[in-house]
Amino acid sequence: MNYFRKEGRLKRLCGWRALLLMLLGLAIGLLLVAGGVTVMHKTSDTAFCVSCHSMERPLAEYQGSVHFENHAGIRAECADCHIPTAPVPYLLTKIAAVKDVYGEITGKIDTEEKYNAHKLAMAESVWKTMKANDSATCRSCHSFEAMDILAQRPEARKAHPVAIKENQTCINCHRGVAHILPDMTSSNAAGASQLAALATDVKPADSPLYSIKTQSFVLEPGITSSAGTLFPSAPVIPLRHQGLLTEARLEGWQQDGVTGVIYGAPGRRIIRAVLDENSQQQLKTLGSQTDSQTDTQWHHVALTAWFPSKALIANQQKIWQYASDLMSANCTGCHGLTALDHFTANQWIGVMKGMASRTALNEEQLRILTLYAQNHASDMPPAGQPSEQGSSREK
Secondary structure (H helix, E strand, C coil): CCHHHHHHHHHHHHHHHHHHHHHHHHHHHHHHHHHHHHHHCCCCCCCHCCCCCHHHHHHHHHCCCCCCCCCCCCCHHHHHHHHHCCHHHHHHHHHHHHHHHHHHHHHHHHCCCCCCCCHHHHHHHHHHHHCCCCCCCHHHHHHHHCCCHHHHCCHHHHHHHHHHCCCCCHHHHCCCCCCCCCHHHHHHHHHHHHHHHHHHCCCCCCCCCCCCCCEEEEEECCCCCCCEEEEECEEEEEEECCCCEEEEEEEEEEEECCCCCEEECEEEEEEEEEEHHHHHHEEEEEEEEECCCCCCCEEEEEEEEEHHHEEECCCHHHHHHHHHHHHHHHHHHHHHHCCHCCCHHHHHHHHHHHHHCCCCCHHHHHHHHHHHHHHHHCCCCCCCCCCCCCEEEEE
């Protein structure tokens, strides 16, 4: 009997010990979880983020933005923009932040020169992440459903319905809202290289073809002297290919008395080509019409010439996508996305020239961006429809 009593007491004692161990383990687990949550929270607040020496420059940019100070008194902290709230993305972002600690220790961006050298790569990394998660952190405060679009600025009233319809994400248009945009020179050049690669895929049957850059052309193969200059995005109808050249037909419009330029539409200064005297003499007039608003006569003309095959592609939308990326990368940081139909084709010329000095665009990139805006301006017809000029008459 004594044996069984001792055995029972021993079992009860073991049970209590097991219970105590479970409670102790639970308490330790809760402390670890609470401590982990506290650490996660403390390492996500703005004071911690900007405590590193290398964050002085992005802090100054942030303090000069509307997300730091605004009329509504609502401040977006670092975590609001850079750390998603969903559990898995949150943890992945915190783990990935170890690289920032390593960068601080090794002094990767501890000087202004180093910071500027790495700024584009850092910005593109953030933009890529935000595109991948549909700008989740932006949408934690902003949503299309909560917007009073009619109360917004004219540009936003036009842009946001388009963004909703096309399922665009915030970062497509709103780069540079909290930090000054980096030097986009290398990023701008990358798009031009991608266009050049497309020229190698052109097939003999592809028509029309489109110029991807400003290029000289000749009237006959073997002639070295230029007969004129073809501008980016200009369409040509290929007739035959010979070596590195393509014979093609260029059509457009000329103002009466101005024979040195071919435009994309009557009354709009959308340049397709600039001609020398020899090519002017080879022009064929297909018809004429008078602009009823200015009483100016315009001639529909055509020119057959030889163009470098390596600068022609079959998809004009690729050129427009490149131009759209230029606008997004160089313009939206200050303006947001300006609707292309906010200005007429001729007004866009002055707008682009006025803003050029504030961007990293070179002359060629500015030309492509201007032509993109002009071809989608308020007085241009939708793609695939013929251009109309009020009550102009062709004869």
